[in-house]
Amino acid sequence: MATADTDTPPHRYSAALAQDIEMRWQRHWDENNCFDAPNPAGPLADPAALDGRPKLFVLDMFPYPSGAGLHVGHPLGYIGTDVFSRYKRMAGFNVCYTMGFDAFGLPAEQYAVQTGTHPAITTAANVANMRRQLKRLGLSHDPRRSIDTTDPGYYRWTQWIFLQVFNSWYDTDAPARNGEGRGRARPIDELIAELESGTRPTPDGRPWATLTEPERRVVVDDRRLAYVSEAPVNWCPGLGTVVANEEVTADGRSDRGNFPVFKRNMRQWMMRITSYADRLIDDLDLLDWTDAIKTMQRNWIGRSEGSRVRFTSAAGDIEVFTTRADTLFGATFMVLAPEHSLVAALTTAEQADAVAEYRTAAAAKKDIDRQDATRTKSGVFTGSTATNPVNGQQVPVWIADYVLTGYGTGAIMAVPCGDQRDFEFARQFGLPVPAIQQPPQSWFDERSIEPSLDTSTWPEAFVGVGTYVQSANDDGLDLDGLTSIEEGKCRTNEWLSARGAGHATTNFKLRDWLFSRQRYWGEPFPIVYDEHGPIALPDTDLPVLLPETDSFSPRTFDADDEFSNPESPLDRLDWWNEVELDLGDGLRTYRRDTNVMPQWAGSCWYELRYLDPTNENAFVDPVVEEYWMGPQADTAEGKHHPGGVDLYVGGVEHAVLHLLYSRFWHKVLYDLGRVSSMEPYYRLYNQGMILAAAFKDEREIYVEATEVDERDGGFYFEGQPVTREWGKMGKSLKNAVSPDEMYDAYGADTLRLYEMSTGPMDASRPWETRDVVGMYRFLQRLWRNMVDEQTGEISLGGPADDATIRLLHRTIDGVRADLDNLRVNTAISKLIELNNHLTKQGRCPADVAEPLVLMIAPLCPHVAEELWAKLGHTESLIRDPFPVADPALLVEHTIELPVQVNGKFRAKISVAADAPDDVVGAAALADEKIQTALAGAVPKKVIVVRGRTVNIVA
């Protein structure tokens, strides 16, 4: 630890000096509003300051203001965006860069339940503490733009956007707003107008005029993008609330709290995100995101192209979804999910007991058990058959729990010869397995069996591409002899459509978004109910303030009490939820909606509010939105730029939830003409995580990581051996390191450099406190090269020699390229190399000092400002131009070339940079070491790679 004592020079760059410098410059930036970014219009407008500068919108995923405050793992991304923002500001950009807080959510509410402290009070205190910690890092945020999702001035617009969604419907036939393709959200009034005029029929065909008012309400409400629905939801008694599919873990428990979750039918708010499924997938192509994240979103939405096929039965038509309609001739049985609505009607008397028993058993199973693919197939015959449309065969109908209600139609046709699960099922229950494709010879060879269409000899289903056999009927469908699956599907679909037995379709895994929560600390819905259903409150009634109470928790139940019913904290507030309003037909009593919105709501649009945070007339001024987020020039590949934030940095953990919901809201706003951008986040960058060592004792309990000693390759806590693992920093692993400790020991500039230097931004890396000193030493050497440690005065050397100037320009060139591509770690190593070169010379040459300080500035802004001032400048350097390399100084006259003999490095030669290949080759051959290495052998070939190497083949 660096403590100044008697023999330390008075003006050494010590932790104390660093802190002094940092506090002074942070105050200076604050008092002079240095990071205010002007808008083109509205309260933050300063059109003159825009001055033709290109815009850049840099965004961090905003944090939840946790009571524990920041640890050093949090700011990795923030430091990265700050370095980038500062660099771009110096490169002439108008940079919008700020920070807000996603402050609704469970922890503050649970804390309130325990202590009685109102969540608003806890939240305000936590936000203040996090603001202090972030400011101490020297982040160049525009403080005017900061928002907090719990501020009524903010959530008023969250409620307003909800009403936009509520008051919209999705018209699949309307031309897209950008003119490409069809489908867009339209105002609900336009739907009502079409129904009234009769241009659009009512669902059951009765004229609109003959419908009663309640009937009309139902027709319209059924089309809204936000709707109340009796739908299967995830009920979590332990939390006392429902949760979204996305918040349920793979083993059927709640993401928060880890309580069991049950599928139940309940009336809840839903958002029709499925209407946007195609666009949410297709528009990923327009975005500059990593393929990993795009793949995760695609998989989540889960689009699959296939067909719906109707099998007729005595109990009614059974519709199945299949991606392989071409295999219909091999479909020898059907399997329905145990919950399928036709099961009761299909079940015969003899099978009734078995079916009932199976259904009960399936219902009792947790999702986790039903999803175990390795267990043997189970199932029960219903006793009925259905008719295969292509060949009229009667196929038995079974139920089995491997067929899921929530996917497709909850029923499948089973093609045992071509699907491994169906194959196993058929084998187990002795069902026929006719072959419909001739597998190639190699398939049989690999399994060491004789080629045969007798599937009883097959060890498994054939899933490859083969020639169709036994796939024809006498009604015009004949696939025999075909080898193309595409062609097979296509012909089958045509045949099915022509006979009304099926059609091509697209199926999605994505479900509509469950949008209500039975909790307190969230945005209330701007909705009241009359006896017929929900009614939107007018804009003038916004915000609907969260009512005061001292009872914050929903009623929770025994975690396993599946049949309990939700009761939100707002339900109990009769004074609040009974309300007298005049909504157009006189003063009447209504009931308020007592749900609150999920935490995702506030984060679905915060980037837009950053742009125009004080606007009281709109969520964002369209002129301001278009300036910062509007589409830019087409990309190099000729793709249209969809608009959006220029750089969005955050962790992968939001790859599906936040990013999907946010894109959905943004697209609705786009369709309604409220924003000019089609997508919220044009470029997404996922930063890695900082991991820290955590230690467990023999009882598997975590011990305080700072108290663990390492010796002889082992780890010990209070003398007892402990085991090490790497994990996310935090309270639970007892391994958090606070940035405040680092400020005290080294200062913020050292912490910033350390976090940036340990690896590329997108990589996770372990935190090592003992490594931090390396960057501290670098700053000390940098300081000493320019400042006299005894007097504190600037002290530079004479003009730089040629080699130093050339190194400087190479450094400028490299640092620019690195920072442009967020390769901050290698930018730092180049700056250290330059500084190490200067250290060998004793002093920093006078003509190197300024460019060096400017290059350091985005990384460690405080020490850079201090040195800049010492160099005689009276203004802050935050808008001084970043140095530009002189191309002439990047070209070397003489270069050193490695020479290889048979691919092995043997010698270095020095040649003129522009020497022709034959001269370089001759010089290589003439080298003494090369002659030795050749040992008299005659070179067969001399390969000269310009400016790179010479290889002699002997």
Added chain:
RNA sequence: GUCGAAGUGGCGGAAUAGGUAUACGCGCUAGCUUGAGGUGCUAGUGGGAGAAAUCCCGUGGGGGUUCAAGUCCCCCCUUCGACACCA
């Protein structure tokens, strides 16, 4: 199981377009400074052989392409992440 990302010194990591593997930092070793420790500074530091010059081996493993492979191709192993009976 499927999909995705990644395996380079004791550690974190460098290596534009296939062209000197290990930049930069930590740690370690030696020396200077100091009463001592720390800080600071200087030099060295992939492994093996050798007094040295130098030589051999080295980017998870095995093959291949090439004058030349950490980088490209094929197979395998390991780690991490996501999804998971998706019809």
